[in-house]
Amino acid sequence: MQPMKATVIPSTTRDLTERLIALERCEADGETAPAFRVCDKLRRPLSMLMGTQGYRALISRALTLAQRESKLLTSVRVKEDGALECLNSEAFPVAALLAKQLIALLLSFVGEAVTLRLLDDVWPTLRGSETTQGDLDDSKRQS
C-alpha cells in the first residue's frame, strides 16, 4: 500500500495564511503558536456558521492533512468543542501547516470571495494589505 500523498497548498493560500499568522504574531503571548491562534480565532465564527460539530469535522480534516506533511503535528488533538490541544511544543514550528490546510479547505468549499468575507470579520485589517481579492485565482487546492 502506497503512503498517502501530502496535499500541496498553492502559494497564494500560503501567502494569505502567512499574513494571518503575521497578524497573530503581533499579539503572541508565547504560550501557543500564532498559527494555532489563527485556527482558534476562526473557531468561533465558523462554529457559529457550521455548528460545533461541523467546525470540529473541518479542523479535524485539516489536521489530518497537515499531519501528512509533518509528524510533529501528531501531538496536536482536536477537543470536543473544536479547540486545539497541543501536547508538545515541538509542534509549534510547523503549526502553520495546519492553518494553511484550514484556509485551503475553506477556499475549496466556499471559494475566495466567501472565505475572505469570513476572514474579514475576524481580521478587519486583512483586506487592503498585501493580497487583494482576485489574487487568489490559483487558490484551488492541488492534490
Add this chain to the structure above:
Amino acid sequence: MTQNGKVKINKLPSGVLGLDEILGGGLPEFSFNIIAGAPGCGKTTLAHQFMFANATEERPALYFTVLGEPALKMLRYQQQYTFFEVEKLNNAVRFVNLSQVLIDGGLEAVLEEIGKQVNSLNPGIVIVDSFRSVLRSKTGPANEIEVQGFMQRLALLLTSCEATTFLIGEYAESELQDNPVFTVADGLFWLYQTVERNSVVRKLQLMKLRGQMSVPGLHTFRITEGGLQAFSRTLGLTGKKRKVPARKRLSSGIPALDEMMGGGIPEGDSLLIAGASGTGKSLLATQFIAAGIRAGEPGIVAVFEERPDEYAGRASIFGLDLETPIRDGTLEVIYLRPLDLSVDEMMQELLDAVKRTDAKRLVIDSLAGFEMALAPGFRADFRESLYRMIFALTGLGITILSTLEMEESFTEFRFSTYSISFLTDDIIRLRYVEIDGQLRKIMMVVKMRGAAHSPDIREYEITADGVTIGERLANYSELITGIPHKTESSGN
C-alpha cells in the same frame, strides 16, 4: 403607520421573479411563514432569495441552520445563484448554527438562543432552516402540547421583535391537518416537485396568507441561475383592465380572404387555421404577420417546429421580408425550447415579448407543436391552459392566429381537433379535395363570432406569391367530404 385607523401592512419584495404577483403585491412585513416541501424542491433557495432581496446592515437577516444541509455546503451551492451577494455575508446576512444547542439543551435552549441572537442583532428577517428537525424528536401525542407551546412562544418572540420570519421544513401534505405549526403560521408556502416521464414539473401553492389577497391555486416555477422564477396562473394580469379593441378589421395579407371574412380579421380575435399537412397553414400565418408589419403593427411568432432563421428564410421564398422587421425589433420569432415547458412559462415569454415589441399580432405555429413542447404533466391541462393563454392575450388587445394540423379524413369533416374550437372566435378550415383526378385545396370560413362571413367554399393554390384564392367551386357538391360530385349545372 395607519390608514383610516387601520394598520398598514407593508409588502416586502420576495426577490423571486413572478412571486410578488402571486402574493398579492409582496410578502406582508412581520409575517410568520412556513416554507414546506420535499427535499430538493427549492425551499432553501426561496428563503435565500427573500433574504438577499431584503436584508440590510441596519435590519440584517439571521439565518439559523439546525440539522439540515451543512452551512458550508449551503454557502457553496447558494453562491452559484446570481442573487447571492457575497458583500452581504456576515454583514446584512448572518448564519447561525443551532445543532449543538439543540443536542445539548433541546427545544428550550433553541428558543433561548434564537431569542438571544434576535435581541442582540435586531434583525428584520429571521429564517430557521430546517425547522422540521427541531421538532422531529418531539412528535407524538405526549409531546404535542410541548411542541405547540414552543411554536407559539417562538411565533410570539419573532413577531414581537418586528421581524419577517420563515421556518423551512420537509413536510408531507398529509401532515397539514392537526399540526399546530400550520395553525400558527401567517403564510404557508408549499413547494412540489414531481417527475413526469422524463421531465421535472415544479409547482408552488400559497396555502395560506393572512392579511392580503393572494392568487390561489398551483403556480409553476422554475429554478434557474437566478434562483426561483414563478409563473402566476393569472399571468400577472389580475386587476388589469381588458383592452376593448375598437373592432377594426385587420388584413390577413390575402385580399380575397379578407373579403370572405367580411372585411378582415376583427381586432383582438383569436383565429384558428385548421388543416392537414401541406395545406398552407403556416404560410397563411406568415402572410398574416407580414401584413401586420406592413401596416405598422408589430408582431410575434411563436414557433415550435423550426428555428427562427429557418422561419424567416422560408418566408423569403414567398417574397415576404421578415428579416428586416426582426432586425428592427418590430417582429420577434420565438423558438420555445421543446419538451419541458409549462404553459405559464411560455405565456411569460410571450407576454415579455409583447411588452418589448408592443405587439398587435401573434402567431402560434402550431398548437400541436405547442402541446408537444410541454412537459407531459402539463399536457393533461392543455385545453384549460390554452384557454387562459388566449383569454389573457386577447385581453391585451392582441389578435392571435393559431395553426392546427388535422388528420385528413375522406369520410368525415371536423372543424378542429382537441375540441378547442370554443377557444377561438374565428375558424378557417383548409382541406384537400379530389377533383378531376387531382388533389386540390379548398378553403372555407367556418365560424366568425358575432360577424358575418362568406359561406363560399373556394379553391386556392400555393404559388410563389403565397396563398392565392380562386373562385367559389359552384359546380360541385359534397366538397367538404373531400370527394365531391359534379352537379348537373356543371354540364355533366
